[in-house]
Amino acid sequence: MEFLPDISKWIQALLRWGHVFFAILWVGTSFTFNYLDNKLPKNLKNDDIEASGILQHSGYYYKLTRYHGAPNEIPKNVIIWKYTSYLTFLSGLALLIMIYYMNAGILMIDKRVNEDITPLLAILISIGSIVVSWIIYDLICKSRLINYKIIFLFLLLIIGTIISFILTKIYGARFAFLQSGIILGSIMTFNVFHVIAPNGRKIAYAALNKKKFDLNLSVQAKIRSVHNNIITLLVLFIMLSGHYSFVWSNKYNWLILSILAIIFISIQCYVNRKNKKESN
Numbered sequence: 001m002e003f004l005p006d007i008s009k010w011i012q013a014l015l016r017w018g019h020v021f022f023a024i025l026w027v028g029t030s031f032t033f034n035y036l037d038n039k040l041p042k043n044l045k046n047d048d049i050e051a052s053g054i055l056q057h058s059g060y061y062y063k064l065t066r067y068h069g070a071p072n073e074i075p076k077n078v079i080i081w082k083y084t085s086y087l088t089f090l091s092g093l094a095l096l097i098m099i100y101y102m103n104a105g106i107l108m109i110d111k112r113v114n115e116d117i118t119p120l121l122a123i124l125i126s127i128g129s130i131v132v133s134w135i136i137y138d139l140i141c142k143s144r145l146i147n148y149k150i151i152f153l154f155l156l157l158i159i160g161t162i163i164s165f166i167l168t169k170i171y172g173a174r175f176a177f178l179q180s181g182i183i184l185g186s187i188m189t190f191n192v193f194h195v196i197a198p199n200g201r202k203i204a205y206a207a208l209n210k211k212k213f214d215l216n217l218s219v220q221a222k223i224r225s226v227h228n229n230i231i232t233l234l235v236l237f238i239m240l241s242g243h244y245s246f247v248w249s250n251k252y253n254w255l256i257l258s259i260l261a262i263i264f265i266s267i268q269c270y271v272n273r274k275n276k277k278e279s280n
Contacts, residue, residue, distance in 0.1 A: 012098055019091040026084035027232055033081075034229045037222070038275035040066055082197040089189035096182065100175065101126075110172030117170060125170060126179060133163060133183045134190050146223065157261060164254040174241075177248035180257055181238030184231055191224040229272070233264035 040051035048067060055062040100107050104119035108126070117125075136159060145152050163183070167176040199221040206213035237260060241248050247256060 008098075012095065015091050015095050015098070019088060019095060022084050022087040022091060023236075026088050027236070029081050029084060030225070030229055030232065034226065034272065035275060036064060037066070038272050040064060082192055082200075085189050085192040089186065092182070092185065096126075108171055108175045113168070113172060114170055122171065126182075129163065129167070129179065130183050130186045134187055137187055138190075138194070141223070141227075153265070157258065160261065161254065161258045164257050168254050173250075173253060174245075174248050177238065177241055177253050177257065181235050181241070184235045184238070188228045188231065188235065191228055195224045196221045226272070230265050230268040231261075233268055234261050237264065 036053075036055075040053045043049040043052050049065055051066045053064050055064055101123050104122050108122045109117055109119065137156065140146070140152070140155065145155065160180070164176070164180045167179050170176065171179060199217040203213050203217055205211075238257070247253060250256060
């Protein structure tokens with residue numbers, strides 16, 4: 001059975017390839033739609049159309065239209081982008097299990113950091129931190145704090161910093177840093193699964209059946225989409241952090257992560273704001 005280790009390595013290699021490929025598709029569509037939302041010129045002549053413009057790619061021109069709510073006629077095969085998010089999450093989850101959870105005693109635990117933690121406890125804490133982080137984030141998003149952007153971001157930054165600091169007291173430096181990215185990436189997928197995709201289905205169903213729908217469905221989905229957009233740069237940095245050990249091996253890696261969060265989020269917010277200002 002000497003070929004079995006090779007099969008395991010091939011599975012990991014294909015999962016890594018798939019994870020990166022699906023992430024590229026997801027990030028690409030996310031950035032494209034958020035860019036178009038901010039960049040498309042406002043349409044002041046047609047009450048049904050919110051914004052419209054022309055896109056040029058590879059010598060072809062494409063007419064783009066964003067409607068207020070839903071158009072009068074919607075095809076049954078309307079496209080809702082969600083599977084790239086799910087496939088990115090599932091391939092990442094498979095890698096997390098195969099590489100880290102199955103080798104928790106070596107890759108997750110550092111006895112110099114925590115002598116009492118067992119591999120099973122380390123895995124349970126990893127899963128629990130993902131679930132708890134999502135619940136906290138989701139509750140804040142559903143509260144009135146969502147209307148105060150600066151306070152909202154500042155509060156999430158503080159909570160994120162506390163969580164990342166706690167992780168450094170549980171895991172080895174490398175996995176503690178990576179777990180922060182796993183939490184953020186999971187929240188991005190949960191946004192799609194729990195809010196963005198369901199709201200899109202409800203809007204499409206209402207439009208196909210000529211029924212009115214709550215415009216808050218669009219607003220809620222868009223807010224979560226923007227959240228995914230502004231933390232994408234940070235998540236990508238964390239997921240590639242294995243290539244620059246000087247970051248995660250630093251004893252202040254949790255503080256470095258917070259500073260990077262401020263930098264990357266500020267960059268994306270500036271770009272979005274700049275595009276939106278130009279379109280207006």
